[in-house]
Amino acid sequence: MIGRKSIPVAHPVLEGNEKKYVLECLESGWISSIGPFIGSFEESFARFCGATYAVSCNNGTSALHLALAALGAGPGDEIIVPTLTFVATANAVRYCGAQPVFVDSQACTMNLNPELLEEAVTGRTKGIIAVHLYGHSADMDGIQDVARRHRLFVIEDAAEAHGALYKGRPIGSLAHAATFSFYGNKILSTGEGGMVTTSDASLRDRLRLLRGQGMDPDRRYWFPIVGYNYRMTNVAAAIGLAQLEQVDRFLDQRRNMACKYEQCLAAVHNYVEIQTEQPWAKHAFWSYPVILRDSVAIRRDDVMKALEQDGIETRPVFHPMHTLPPYRNAVGEYPVADRLATRGLCLPMHGLLNEDDICYISHRLAHWCTGSGT
Numbered sequence: 001m002i003g004r005k006s007i008p009v010a011h012p013v014l015e016g017n018e019k020k021y022v023l024e025c026l027e028s029g030w031i032s033s034i035g036p037f038i039g040s041f042e043e044s045f046a047r048f049c050g051a052t053y054a055v056s057c058n059n060g061t062s063a064l065h066l067a068l069a070a071l072g073a074g075p076g077d078e079i080i081v082p083t084l085t086f087v088a089t090a091n092a093v094r095y096c097g098a099q100p101v102f103v104d105s106q107a108c109t110m111n112l113n114p115e116l117l118e119e120a121v122t123g124r125t126k127g128i129i130a131v132h133l134y135g136h137s138a139d140m141d142g143i144q145d146v147a148r149r150h151r152l153f154v155i156e157d158a159a160e161a162h163g164a165l166y167k168g169r170p171i172g173s174l175a176h177a178a179t180f181s182f183y184g185n186k187i188l189s190t191g192e193g194g195m196v197t198t199s200d201a202s203l204r205d206r207l208r209l210l211r212g213q214g215m216d217p218d219r220r221y222w223f224p225i226v227g228y229n230y231r232m233t234n235v236a237a238a239i240g241l242a243q244l245e246q247v248d249r250f251l252d253q254r255r256n257m258a259c260k261y262e263q264c265l266a267a268v269h270n271y272v273e274i275q276t277e278q279p280w281a282k283h284a285f286w287s288y289p290v291i292l293r294d295s296v297a298i299r300r301d302d303v304m305k306a307l308e309q310d311g312i313e314t315r316p317v318f319h320p321m322h323t324l325p326p327y328r329n330a331v332g333e334y335p336v337a338d339r340l341a342t343r344g345l346c347l348p349m350h351g352l353l354n355e356d357d358i359c360y361i362s363h364r365l366a367h368w369c370t371g372s373g374t
């Protein structure tokens with residue numbers, strides 16, 4: 001279609017109180033990591049997740065690092081991580097001097113397969129990071145079961161799953177700690193930003209200590225431990241609070257778009273699989289991954305190129321960690337993740353899409369997959 005605007009894969013929507021609250025920061029001078037929006041955002045976010053506490057930080061990767069460090073991950077420890085995730089999940093484990101141990105995915109949820117967990121546990125295993133990939137909850141009961149048996153901590157990497165549910169319970173309240181990202185393409189954005197939620201007060205204190213250079217809260221410039229400067233700014237928290245005020249609408253919009261995709265793609269279900277919402281889950285639809293079935297002759301990368309020509313931006317499903325240079329020495333077979341990664345692509349999903357866009361995207365995808373010429 002000539003002259004058609006291009007459709008980005010993700011886009012933030014900043015149409016609420018973002019500007020007003022940021023102006024308040026500028027006018028009051030509270031632009032750094034002290035200020036009223038930080039506490040308000042943390043409190044509101046904890047409530048949103050059904051957790052008792054939320055500790056803000058400067059991005060989702062530092063949130064993971066803080067959670068791991070606060071739970072005591074260190075050199076010699078092994079932390080189990082799904083191989084199919086964004087690289088930050090594995091990197092945060094390395095930041096602690098610990099070793100990520102990769103586990104393959106479930107085909108239906110694209111998340112950590114709990115049936116493979118037991119065999120990944122060794123005497124050095126200290127914890128598990130469950131990632132809620134693309135907004136669909138991991139199978140938490142299966143994961144918690146193994147964790148309890150072996151006395152392991154569990155962290156939810158919920159960077160992509162704000163507002164998702166597992167058996168009716170909010171993501172962010174299902175483990176020892178959960179981490180979130182507010183990067184520009186996530187469901188809620190603060191530009192850059194992150195959060196750790198927990199219902200354990202001593203863990204909260206440790207997260208705060210590590211976030212703020214390790215400074216003793218009762219003694220200024222006294223540092224009992226080596227901490228980090230991972231604080232969120234009041235400006236970012238101002239944007240975050242305004243975003244959180246709109247979260248119900250954001251999630252409804254995403255759900256409606258996902259329904260529209262499902263309708264439009266039903267005609268080509270012999271060609272593409274979708275990340276089906278399980279009966280026990282409520283998907284947050286951060287992104288909309290589709291997997292090309294074996295009946296599709298055209299290569300995934302060529303589908304992405306063809307869609308780009310149609311003005312549609314897409315993203316490949318993440319490269320599994322065991323294929324990346326820093327982690328390539330991992331032993332094991334990961335056939336499900338390998339297939340999802342070579343056959344999967346993420347379609348546009350954000351608040352500026354309309355139903356016509358979704359029909360157009362689905363129509364073009366179907367066109368290229370069914371090989372019906374140009």
Ligand SMILES: *Cc1c(COP(=O)(O)O)cnc(C)c1O
Pocket residue numbers: 059060061062085086088089131157159160180181182183192193194
């Ligand atoms: C985005 C993301 C992160 C990292 O968040 P940043 O804010 O970009 O540091 C971690 N894990 C997953 C699964 C993500 O998608």
